[in-house]
Amino acid sequence: MPRSQLVMLASFFALALVFPLVAPYEALASEILIFALFAMSYDLVLGYGGMLSFGHAAFFGIGAYSTGIILIRVVPSVPVALLGAVCVSSLAAAFVGYASIRRHGIYFTMVTLAFAQMFYFIAFKWTSLTGGDDGLQGVPRPNIGPTDIHPEINLYYFILALVIVSMFIIVRVVHSPLGTALQALRENRNRAMSVGYNVDRFRLVAFVISGCFAGLAGGLYALLLNMVPLGSLHWTTSGEVVVMNIIGGMATLFGPVIGAVSIILLRDIISNYTDAWSLFMGLIFMMAVFGFRDGIVGFFRNKIIPRANKILGQAFPRKH
Amino acid sequence: MTVQAAEIPVLETKAVTKHFGALTAVNGVSLSVSHGIQSIIGPNGAGKTTFFNLLAGFLVPDKGSIFYRGKEITGLAPYEISQMGVGRSFQITSIFPNLSVFENIRVACQSRSKSRYNFFMSCEKLPGVQIAARKILSQMGLEDWADSPAKNLPYGLQRCLDIGISLATDPQILLLDEPTSGMSVEDSAVILKLIAEIAKLMPVVLIEHNIDMVLTISDRIAVLYQGLLLAEGTPAEIQGNQEVQKAYLGGY
Numbered sequence: 001m002p003r004s005q006l007v008m009l010a011s012f013f014a015l016a017l018v019f020p021l022v023a024p025y026e027a028l029a030s031e032i033l034i035f036a037l038f039a040m041s042y043d044l045v046l047g048y049g050g051m052l053s054f055g056h057a058a059f060f061g062i063g064a065y066s067t068g069i070i071l072i073r074v075v076p077s078v079p080v081a082l083l084g085a086v087c088v089s090s091l092a093a094a095f096v097g098y099a100s101i102r103r104h105g106i107y108f109t110m111v112t113l114a115f116a117q118m119f120y121f122i123a124f125k126w127t128s129l130t131g132g133d134d135g136l137q138g139v140p141r142p143n144i145g146p147t148d149i150h151p152e153i154n155l156y157y158f159i160l161a162l163v164i165v166s167m168f169i170i171v172r173v174v175h176s177p178l179g180t181a182l183q184a185l186r187e188n189r190n191r192a193m194s195v196g197y198n199v200d201r202f203r204l205v206a207f208v209i210s211g212c213f214a215g216l217a218g219g220l221y222a223l224l225l226n227m228v229p230l231g232s233l234h235w236t237t238s239g240e241v242v243v244m245n246i247i248g249g250m251a252t253l254f255g256p257v258i259g260a261v262s263i264i265l266l267r268d269i270i271s272n273y274t275d276a277w278s279l280f281m282g283l284i285f286m287m288a289v290f291g292f293r294d295g296i297v298g299f300f301r302n303k304i305i306p307r308a309n310k311i312l313g314q315a316f317p318r319k320h
Numbered sequence: 321m322t323v324q325a326a327e328i329p330v331l332e333t334k335a336v337t338k339h340f341g342a343l344t345a346v347n348g349v350s351l352s353v354s355h356g357i358q359s360i361i362g363p364n365g366a367g368k369t370t371f372f373n374l375l376a377g378f379l380v381p382d383k384g385s386i387f388y389r390g391k392e393i394t395g396l397a398p399y400e401i402s403q404m405g406v407g408r409s410f411q412i413t414s415i416f417p418n419l420s421v422f423e424n425i426r427v428a429c430q431s432r433s434k435s436r437y438n439f440f441m442s443c444e445k446l447p448g449v450q451i452a453a454r455k456i457l458s459q460m461g462l463e464d465w466a467d468s469p470a471k472n473l474p475y476g477l478q479r480c481l482d483i484g485i486s487l488a489t490d491p492q493i494l495l496l497d498e499p500t501s502g503m504s505v506e507d508s509a510v511i512l513k514l515i516a517e518i519a520k521l522m523p524v525v526l527i528e529h530n531i532d533m534v535l536t537i538s539d540r541i542a543v544l545y546q547g548l549l550l551a552e553g554t555p556a557e558i559q560g561n562q563e564v565q566k567a568y569l570g571g572y
Contacts, residue, residue, distance in 0.1 A: 001442060169440070177430055177446060178439040184427040187416035194376060194410075195489050196402035196431040209439060
């Protein structure tokens with residue numbers, strides 16, 4: 001694991017520890033953490049795997065619904081519910097991945113979107129289980145051992161602990177044999193095949209790992225909201241996570257995290273003044289696509305740091 | 321060179337045919353490779369690259385079969401054929417452009433590791449992979465470029481890297497598709513020397529346009545013409561073959 005990413009992870013942790021003190025309100029801080037994890041898990045698929053999945057809301061939403069349903073109907077235990085959510089969303093990712101991974105480019109994107117829409121309509125129609133259009137109401141927050149997670153600040157730190165552990169695992173995945181092979185086959189599929197990599201299997205494993213953490217993020221979202229909105233499965237949620245990745249910078253791991261933080265913070269701030277916040281989001285997205293192609297992280301890496309180096313005389317030496 | 325009846329060729333095709341629509345790109349080609357440098361020559365469109373893609377599993381023949389050390393490999397996926405020990409390079413430079421030069425080689429070495437699906441350990445801890453990659457890197461003379469992105473390499477070195485990636489998979493036989501295409505005379509000489517070195521360790525199947533070069537370094541030459549195997553033999557035999565002269569060498 002390269003030191004730079006350990007430093008990023010440690011800095012993120014340090015900032016996140018004090019974040020509730022400065023965030024507008026604690027639940028917003030929790031929401032930011034959840035989407036940071038969701039965005040980072042998606043980076044495995046888009047940035048490192050080169051697969052534009054347009055159906056990642058499916059795994060987020062399935063994680064959220066599984067958590068809610070387990071807590072309400074099966075057993076009021078947060079660890080069991082989250083573990084269940086992770087299992088169910090991984091299974092769903094294995095299923096969707098198996099069916100879509102052999103397709104490439106736009107066809108892959110369309111198949112993932114089609115599956116996500118299917119899950120959306122199942123949740124929409126199966127009212128007795130999911131609450132349909134109203135969402136799944138009344139998700140409890142039972143104590144975890146002796147800890148009461150009803151206070152938002154307690155829940156925040158519980159979420160933070162899980163998010164940090166998950167992020168650590170994702171960073172390790174990227175630098176594992178599987179992760180490095182994944183980047184090779186993103187770079188040159190034919191070459192990867194001709195050196196002996198079973199391309200589809202690597203793509204599938206990465207897809208499932210990504211779906212697993214997207215599901216965990218979804219489960220935490222259900223705890224945070226005390227409900228599961230139907231919108232968690234909507235295609236706009238898939239779109240949002242794509243945008244977070246592109247604005248932050250794909251294949252950088254912490255770029256998507258920065259993308260998630262900025263989008264959710266901005267949305268909260270702008271929506272205080274106007275209902276048309278999505279218009280501003282659109283403008284920001286366009287700026288990102290036209291102005292800084294490699295996202296916020298790429299912008300710093302390619303423009304700011306080299307320029308600063310010139311001025312400061314290589315104060316920040318940069319490795320290739 | 322007489323082939324003993326007991327000797328099993330490393331790579332062998334039996335009447336392999338491939339059509340693309342109405343075009344028969346490869347037409348009933350039977351060829352066997354055991355050792356040394358086996359070149360395949362022929363004018364543009366003769367079916368050389370298609371034949372290569374059949375050998376490496378990138379295309380499946382419509383008729384005929386392909387054997388690797390006596391085992392049928394017809395229809396196997398490229399990664400399976402690679403895992404058995406068939407390495408290949410590409411006519412158009414095929415590397416991992418945004419990965420470092422070292423990583424290009426390392427990831428190819430890694431494909432032979434049992435732990436290649438491991439998603440939690442650090443890839444640097446794979447036993448032997450790091451060392452093997454460094455060895456290939458110095459063999460190819462690429463140490464100075466180890467940390468640069470592969471796309472920043474000069475063209476000649478990119479061709480070297482392409483071969484290095486194939487070698488990194490520890491192949492038993494190497495298929496090289498025009499390794500010197502687009503290279504200067506000096507750079508070609510370097511590659512030629514390298515190929516001669518490699519051929520001491522494993523059989524090499526070589527597609528090449530440069531006739532002078534082919535006649536010098538090949539042990540055997542196969543001539544493809546409009547998908548057919550026109551002739552096969554030693555360089556001297558090929559040079560003396562009337563049909564080949566007419567079809568390809570132009571009275572060379």
